[in-house]
Amino acid sequence: MRSASKPLTGCHRCVFAAGLLSAWALLPANATADVLVFKDGDRVQGTLLRIEGETVVFRANRFGDIRVARNDAKVIPEAAKDKAVSVRETPEKSEEVLAGAIPGGTAPPRARSGPRPWTGRLCVSTEAIQDASERRAIVLDAQLSRKAASDQVKGDLHYEYRTQNSEKQNDELKGSAYWKHLLPNRLFSVYRPVIEWNRNAHINGAATPYVVAQQELGIGFSPIQRPNHTVSLGVSENLFNGWALNSPLRVHRRVESVxxxxxxxxxxxxxxTQRSAVYHSFEIASSGIEHTLEFSRKLTETFSVGLQHQYQRNLPDLRLQNYGRLRLLFGYEF
Structure with missing residues (x-):
């Protein structure tokens, strides 16, 4: 965003973005009459979308899309208010009875059991500021994710380009993957590899392009596991490797984290969504923190808007840049 008369400070941009998202969040949703009833008696109003094998996909008016196992809830469709339809029935019977609640009035196609299809999002964020200096930035993000009964897989690709007074300040390409495997008793394991290539970084005031690779292997516990709310806590062992591309500087460290x-x-x-990690290196007696918080809202089936805050300080590798950033994101979801 750029103003021809008055420059927008970082504070002004944050207030404007927060106000914009608050206004969108207050827009009413379409009224529907389908009701999802959980075993404990909780009820959620919305629209029944489809049935995927042993999973019912339900769009709640207040919580967005929810995926529920057949044996955990029942649906009262708009077309049959006087009859509660149990999703614990056989797939054939449930799909036939629920057909009246599906747009078009036909039973959904039988979905084979297995992982749900891949979903993704493409995001863009730009910045143009004029005060004592002229700063510009463009940020591109691509995300893919897939969920199965006991596995969750994600992939992220991030590109950031920044200039100050027409001089390049940052040219960063970062890729990461995430694999979470659910274990009994709410336990889980996680593996997260990350690689970052920055062609225009500065270390101790000198231009130092670098490549950093991180591998994280951890285990944790999920105290909250609900269709609309999950919380996971864990500990990890991290292996950091960093290479400066124009000098002999190398970093190899094994670091613990929570x-x-x-x-x-x-x-x-x-x-x-939120992820925070605190790192501690016993080798160099140093600690660091990395934090990402994102609020997003789907305005249509394919268009979303979000506000993302990132914070990084004292990471135990070559990336000595400490920063806090707030971004307004516009996304295309598929």
């Missing part, structure tokens, strides 16, 4: 991850579905198709 992390917390959470995801909350909010009213009006909004979602809040």
């Amino acid at each position: 992390f917390v991850e959470s995801e909350v579905s909010l009213p009006w198709n909004a979602r809040l």
